[in-house]
Amino acid sequence: xxxxxxxxxxxxxxxxxxxxxxxxxxxxxxxxxxxxxxxxxxxxxxxxxxxxxxxxxxxxxxxxxxxxxxxxxxxxxxxxxxxxxxxxxxxxxxxxxxxxxxxxxxxxxxxxxxxxxxxxxxxxxxxxxxxxxxxxxxxxxxxxxxxxxxxxxxxxxxxxxxxxxxxxxxxxxxxxxxxxxxxxxxxxxxxxxxxxxxxxxxxxxxxxxxxxxxxxxxxxxxxxxxxxxxxxxxxxxxxxxxxxxxxxxxxxxxxxxxxxxxxxxxxxxxxxxxxxxxxxxxxxxxxxxxxxxxxxxxxxxxxxxxxxxxxxxxxxxxxxxxxxxxxxxxxxxxxxxxxxxxxxxxxxxxxxxxxxxxxxxxxxxxxxxxxxxxxxxxxxxxxxxxxxxxxxxxxxxxxxxxxxxxxxxxxxxxxxxxxxxxxxxxxxxxxxxxxxxxxxxxx
Numbered sequence: 001x002x003x004x005x006x007x008x009x010x011x012x013x014x015x016x017x018x019x020x021x022x023x024x025x026x027x028x029x030x031x032x033x034x035x036x037x038x039x040x041x042x043x044x045x046x047x048x049x050x051x052x053x054x055x056x057x058x059x060x061x062x063x064x065x066x067x068x069x070x071x072x073x074x075x076x077x078x079x080x081x082x083x084x085x086x087x088x089x090x091x092x093x094x095x096x097x098x099x100x101x102x103x104x105x106x107x108x109x110x111x112x113x114x115x116x117x118x119x120x121x122x123x124x125x126x127x128x129x130x131x132x133x134x135x136x137x138x139x140x141x142x143x144x145x146x147x148x149x150x151x152x153x154x155x156x157x158x159x160x161x162x163x164x165x166x167x168x169x170x171x172x173x174x175x176x177x178x179x180x181x182x183x184x185x186x187x188x189x190x191x192x193x194x195x196x197x198x199x200x201x202x203x204x205x206x207x208x209x210x211x212x213x214x215x216x217x218x219x220x221x222x223x224x225x226x227x228x229x230x231x232x233x234x235x236x237x238x239x240x241x242x243x244x245x246x247x248x249x250x251x252x253x254x255x256x257x258x259x260x261x262x263x264x265x266x267x268x269x270x271x272x273x274x275x276x277x278x279x280x281x282x283x284x285x286x287x288x289x290x291x292x293x294x295x296x297x298x299x300x301x302x303x304x305x306x307x308x309x310x311x312x313x314x315x316x317x318x319x320x321x322x323x324x325x326x327x328x329x330x331x332x333x334x335x336x337x338x339x340x341x342x343x344x345x346x347x348x349x350x351x352x353x354x355x356x357x358x359x360x361x362x363x364x365x366x367x368x369x370x371x372x373x374x375x376x377x378x379x380x381x382x383x384x385x386x387x388x389x390x391x392x393x394x395x396x397x398x399x400x401x402x403x404x405x406x407x408x409x410x411x412x413x414x415x416x417x418x419x420x421x422x423x424x425x426x427x428x429x430x431x432x433x434x435x436x437x438x439x440x441x442x443x
Contacts, residue, residue, distance in 0.1 A: 002075040007185035008334035009285055009297050010064060013146055014071065015336060016394035019356070020226045024394035025064060027104035028228065029145045033153040034097050034382070037117075038136040039375025042168065043085050046117060049163035050081030052173060054111045056159065059147045059181035059296035061110045075182055076110035088118040093138045094382060105142055112147035113156070116140040138380055139372075145297060150362060151284055152295040159295075161372045168373045181296035188334075200331040201341050207305055207327075208344045214274040215355040216428065218419040222352055222396060230393045230414045233425050237401075237409035237436065244440035246407060252318050255325075257281075257361035260401045262314070262321045263435040264359050265306055270431055275309035278348065280358040283332065301335040301358065302328050303345055314439045355419070357397035364404050 016024040054060050055078035062073045088096055096118050105114055118138040141156055166173040249259045265277050285298035306324045311317040339346045369376035397415035413425055
């Protein structure tokens with residue numbers, strides 16, 4: 001085993017654990033991805049490929065340690081991967097994937113990746129006589145969030161396909177290019193007091209001075225003891241509207257995230273009457289190209305403060321949000337450094353009336369099939385609808401807009417039922433969709 005310091009994103013998990021004890025490091029805080037596999041699958045070679053995958057990414061073997069003292073992570077030696085084959089004959093794949101969300105996946109036991117292959121017919125897997133069948137199935141990857149983020153999940157399924165192809169062809173897979181997560185953790189700490197960090201702290205000290213507490217209105221205040229239950233509300237965005245939003249973003253030289261954040265801020269302004277609005281958002285946290293191929297938990301948070309007091313049109317609001325985002329990106333800093341050095345930011349998040357519900361926009365992976373040995377795989381689209389229990393989120397909630405290939409937009413809100421009624425959030429969504437329409441039409 002190798003002991004290395006925690007990276008700032010891992011410290012962020014520990015911070016969330018203070019707000020909601022046991023959730024960010026508990027067995028329900030996972031991230032998952034599912035894929036439809038078409039074609040023959042050799043389960044035994046796939047099992048070996050999972051073990052190969054675990055050996056290639058140190059983040060999948062890293063467990064977090066330390067109480068009140070200096071915390072650390074231990075990188076464990078590579079061992080057998082976690083692989084399970086399930087016969088899904090006659091069953092609903094969505095029900096199977098929902099059941100995985102309810103399973104416990106401990107974050108204190110290496111490895112931190114679980115791979116499930118659900119066969120969609122009795123003959124899928126290996127036929128009598130040793131030949132694999134061509135029916136295919138559903139491949140699900142579940143990782144503890146301390147080991148992987150959404151970016152990492154795409155890397156992992158691609159690398160699993162690489163390892164599986166190597167096993168089929170009887171060759172050794174080449175080493176992973178780029179930095180390891182342990183390298184990132186060590187370098188992350190070394191950059192703590194760099195000149196760039198000092199300049200960024202100056203920016204945030206000025207930007208968040210006397211910041212106001214304004215957030216999404218909830219039905220009830222946060223309870224002293226959080227039971228960890230998060231429900232999920234899902235909604236679709238009309239395809240015609242999605243096209244118009246893309247055009248609006250292009251005209252304003254904005255990213256899709258800026259467009260959707262503007263609609264969210266206009267929603268907050270309408271619901272609360274406030275014009276000085278601060279919204280947390282999650283970023284990829286991969287500020288260097290050499291990290292693009294590294295598996296691990298890199299997420300960071302930014303506190304985006306925007307003044308809409310003089311914005312009388314959707315276009316003016318969009319321009320103001322664009323300025324806010326570009327300035328924030330240029331000065332991105334680990335959120336915990338910000339909380340340590342900028343008292344107003346810490347007071348904001350410590351205020352019990354501030355609903356900690358980050359807003360994020362996620363462009364999802366490609367839609368075209370990719371090779372998986374002699375088979376192919378493509379992202380599995382989960383059915384729309386609401387669920388009384390979603391995966392754990394160590395926050396009051398999380399408002400996410402997913403952008404799928406072809407411009408299809410879907411929204412999902414993970415929320416705390418103790419704080420929100422579903423009907424309240426449905427009303428907030430109606431307001432948000434109406435604001436999207438104003439941006440798309442410019443009226």
